[in-house]
Amino acid sequence: MGTVLDSDASPVRLALVAEDPLARGALSRALSEQAGDIAVIASGTLAEVESSRAGDAPDVVLWDVGLHPSEVGGRMEAPELGAPVLALVPDESAGEGALSTGARGLLFRDVAPAPLWAALRAVARGLSVFDPALSALRATPRAGASASAPEGLTPREREVLALLAEGLSNKAIAERLDISEHTAKFHVNAVLAKLGVQRRTEAVVRAARMGLVTL
Amino acid sequence: MGTVLDSDASPVRLALVAEDPLARGALSRALSEQAGDIAVIASGTLAEVESSRAGDAPDVVLWDVGLHPSEVGGRMEAPELGAPVLALVPDESAGEGALSTGARGLLFRDVAPAPLWAALRAVARGLSVFDPALSALRATPRAGASASAPEGLTPREREVLALLAEGLSNKAIAERLDISEHTAKFHVNAVLAKLGVQRRTEAVVRAARMGLVTL
DNA sequence: TCCCGACCTACCCGAATGGCTAGTCCCCCT
DNA sequence: AGGGGGACTAGCCATTCGGGTAGGTCGGGA
Numbered sequence: 001m002g003t004v005l006d007s008d009a010s011p012v013r014l015a016l017v018a019e020d021p022l023a024r025g026a027l028s029r030a031l032s033e034q035a036g037d038i039a040v041i042a043s044g045t046l047a048e049v050e051s052s053r054a055g056d057a058p059d060v061v062l063w064d065v066g067l068h069p070s071e072v073g074g075r076m077e078a079p080e081l082g083a084p085v086l087a088l089v090p091d092e093s094a095g096e097g098a099l100s101t102g103a104r105g106l107l108f109r110d111v112a113p114a115p116l117w118a119a120l121r122a123v124a125r126g127l128s129v130f131d132p133a134l135s136a137l138r139a140t141p142r143a144g145a146s147a148s149a150p151e152g153l154t155p156r157e158r159e160v161l162a163l164l165a166e167g168l169s170n171k172a173i174a175e176r177l178d179i180s181e182h183t184a185k186f187h188v189n190a191v192l193a194k195l196g197v198q199r200r201t202e203a204v205v206r207a208a209r210m211g212l213v214t215l
Numbered sequence: 216m217g218t219v220l221d222s223d224a225s226p227v228r229l230a231l232v233a234e235d236p237l238a239r240g241a242l243s244r245a246l247s248e249q250a251g252d253i254a255v256i257a258s259g260t261l262a263e264v265e266s267s268r269a270g271d272a273p274d275v276v277l278w279d280v281g282l283h284p285s286e287v288g289g290r291m292e293a294p295e296l297g298a299p300v301l302a303l304v305p306d307e308s309a310g311e312g313a314l315s316t317g318a319r320g321l322l323f324r325d326v327a328p329a330p331l332w333a334a335l336r337a338v339a340r341g342l343s344v345f346d347p348a349l350s351a352l353r354a355t356p357r358a359g360a361s362a363s364a365p366e367g368l369t370p371r372e373r374e375v376l377a378l379l380a381e382g383l384s385n386k387a388i389a390e391r392l393d394i395s396e397h398t399a400k401f402h403v404n405a406v407l408a409k410l411g412v413q414r415r416t417e418a419v420v421r422a423a424r425m426g427l428v429t430l
Numbered sequence: 431t432c433c434c435g436a437c438c439t440a441c442c443c444g445a446a447t448g449g450c451t452a453g454t455c456c457c458c459c460t
Numbered sequence: 461a462g463g464g465g466g467a468c469t470a471g472c473c474a475t476t477c478g479g480g481t482a483g484g485t486c487g488g489g490a
Contacts, residue, residue, distance in 0.1 A: 104347065114225075115340035122337045125330035128350040130343040132319070154466060167417030169446070176341055183468050189448065198448075199476095201416045202382025208423070208430045215423045215430070369436060384476070398438050404478070413478080414446095432490085439484070446477065454469080460462085 012124045013056070015081055016043040018064035023109075027064065030113055038120060050081065057082040060124035064088045064109065065098055086123045091155055095134045105129035108159070112178055133162035152194050158212070160187040165204045165213040227339045230298065231258040233279035238324075242279065245328050253335060272297040275339035279303045279324065280313055297413075301338045310349045315424055320344035367409050373427070375402040380419045380428040 014031070018024040024043060031040055041058055042049045061083050067090050084104035088111070089095045095106050105123045107116065108131055119129040153161065163173045174184035188200060195203050207213045229246070233239040239258060246255055256273055257264045276298050282305050299319035303326070304310045310321050320338045322331065323346050334344040368376065378388045389399035403415060410418045422428045 107342070112340075115337065115342055118333065118337035118340045119342055122330065122333035122342075122344055125327075125333045126347065127322070127330050127334055127337075128345040128347050129337055130345075132341065132343050156467065164416070165420060167412065167414050167420050169414065171446080179467090180469060182470055185448075186468075186470095189450095192448075197382065199382050199384065200447080201379070201419055204416055204419060205380060205382050205430055215420050371437065386476085394437095395439060397440055400478080401438075401440095404480095407478080415477080434487100434489085436487090437485080440482080442480085444477100444479090447475080449474090450472085452470080455467085457464105457466090459464085 011037045011039045012121055013039050013041045013059045014120060014124075015049055015058035015061045015083065016040055016064075017046050017049050017061060019045050019066055020064070023064050023066070027062065030116075033113075038117065059083055060120055061085045062088070062120060063098075063103070065090070065094055067109075084123050084126065086119055086129065089134070092134060092158070106134045107131050108134070132166065133159055153191065153212070157187055157191050157194070160184070161191050161203065161207055162213055164188065164191065164200055165207060165215060167204075226252045226254050227336055228254050228256045228274045229335060229339075230264055230273035230276045231255055232261050232264050232276060234260050234281055235279070238279050238281070242277065245331075248328075253332065274298055275335055276300045277303070277335060278313075278318070280305070280309055282324075299338050299341065301334055301344065304349070307349060317421060317424060321349045322346045323349070368406065368427070372402055372406050372409070375399070376406050376418070376422055377428055379403065379406065379415055380422060380430060382419075 016024060016027055016031070018027065028040060028043055031038055041056065042052060044052065058081060061081050063085050065087055085102065086105040086107065087095075087098035087103035088107055088109045089098050090109050098106060105119055105128055107119055107129070111119075111131065122129045159177065160173060163176055168176065170184045170188060171181050173188070174181040177184065188203075192198065192200065192203050195206050197203050197206060204213070204215075208215050231239060231242055231246070233242065243255060243258055246253060278300050280302055300317065301320040301322065302310075302313035302318040303322055303324045304313050305324050313321060320334055320343055322334055322344070326334075326346065337344045374392065375388060378391055383391065385399045385403060386396050388403070389396040392399065407413065407415065407418055410421050412418050412421060419428070419430075423430050
């Protein structure tokens with residue numbers, strides 16, 4: 001942070017951390033298709049990136065925790081590279097772990113490119129960024145209250161439920177998830193069925209009562 | 216989403232809401248110095264912007280709650296312009312209030328330009344953005360936050376709102392209140408209008424957040 | 431007295447919703 | 461290799477919603 005000019009134009013220097021080469025490649029490729037104000041200065045597994053640390057530290061670390069973060073080992077080990085970490089998680093449970101390791105932001109792994117770029121820049125500027133569906137985790141100790149039935153609900157359905165709780169219409173949900181309105185309806189129906197209700201409003205109320213979503 | 220290019224290049228359409236003309240001017244000026252991918256399509260006080268709503272809705276609302284949001288009146292009234300709201304608050308206490316009105320992001324008023332741009336883009340993409348010092352909020356069970364405005368809502372409307380929060384259809388509400396379905400719709404519409412929402416689900420969420428109903 | 435607000439009823443119409451059936455990928459598990 | 465499940469797309473159809481407009485009654489305050 002210094003001159004006036006660096007305010008926005010200065011490229012964001014990014015360190016990309018992912019154990020899975022495939023995921024790393026996909027992210028790296030997607031990143032490179034960017035206008036150019038995001039520069040990948042390091043990429044590799046956690047060990048690789050931490051060792052290859054060449055003089056200049058990144059502005060932000062994009063950390064893909066992978067599909068099965070729990071299998072990796074006892075606890076999740078977050079990158080420690082002197083920069084805020086934006087974690088990509090497969091689901092809510094992984095989000096808790098990532099947060100506890102100090103992640104500054106939390107997005108789902110399948111986030112669309114545009115939001116990802118925006119999030120990276122925001123985190124690089126020192127902000128915290130969350131997917132709305134994950135923002136409930138913030139500082140929430142999650143007192144084992146998971147009790148309810150997240151089971152039965154697939155990840156996609158939980159995602160839809162979260163948007164449902166935002167009061168979005170099917171069309172809006174479709175746009176947000178970048179799927180067809182038909183599919184959005186499909187998922188909404190699945191949620192309604194699994195929650196045993198007829199109306200989306202009911203679904204939101206029940207979900208809120210069960211702690212599936214945070215209003 | 217279609218081409219690669221639209222992913223990030225598409226300009227963000229912003230509505231700027233601030234009661235204080237000075238603050239508005241400062242923000243507006245700062246905004247205009249931007250590269251150009253943020254277009255201010257509306258600017259003014261809450262009332263002004265909400266009324267001048269010209270056809271196309273913004274992608275994001277930048278809302279400056281001012282220096283003394285508590286003095287304004289009993290409760291904070293958030294912009295409801297069909298877009299996620301990024302609130303600029305003077306301190307943590309104001310943050311709680313802003314959150315309870317549904318703000319999607321929370322930054323301090325004196326945030327630097329760069330983080331602000333980044334945050335605006337992220338919120339426009341559907342993400343939640345917080346200043347790290349504020350991200351711990353939300354966990355607080357909206358202590359004094361309730362206080363809200365049962366005023367504005369007539370007794371009958373509050374009654375309808377309660378049934379709305381049960382997920383009842385217009386017909387069901389009509390039967391429960393022993394009035395015609397037409398009348399039920401009438402009251403529901405009144406509630407929607409007074410809460411500033413389009414969908415009954417939204418109404419329930421907002422009402423819950425404001426403490427008007429208990430889920 | 432007259433006006434106003436709360437409350438109630440009614441009709442029209444386009445959009446949204448939910449319910450149903452059906453089909454395609456893809457991946458995992460047996 | 462085959463089965464099953466999740467994610468996605470699709471069309472059809474009846475109902476519900478939401479918005480707008482246009483009334484009606486009643487009680488209280490100006």
